[in-house]
Amino acid sequence: MDDIRYECQKFGRLVNVVIPRPNPDPLLTPSGVGKTFLEYADLEVASRDRLAINGKQWGRNIVVAEYYPENMYAIGHLDG
Structure with a gap:
């Protein structure tokens, strides 16, 4: 999460990062597992980030923003 926060706050004020994690009990697993949700202070910043990170590789994953x-x-x- 720290890496994501560090990289994405370069585009502007990042308010929150939410990364849902699986629960050992499959009936209690939250929605959105496998995704990362970024909350920005305004739409302009969110737009810049979306354009910059969409299609990039993060670890073994390709970002779909x-x-x-x-x-x-x-x-x-x-x-999602």
């Missing part, structure tokens, strides 16, 4: 509905994020519904 897309917008997520704020209302769904606010209630913790992170299925």
Whole structure:
């Protein structure tokens, strides 16, 4: 999470980073496992980051950056 925060705050004020983690009990596993949600202070910053990181490789993963509905994020519904 620290690496993601460090890299992504270069584009502007990063408010929050949420990385849902699996639960040992499959019935309690939160939605959004395998994704990273970045909350920026404003849309302009989010747009710059999205353009810059989309398609880049992070470890063994290729980044697919897309917008997520704020209302769904606010209630913790992170299925994506």
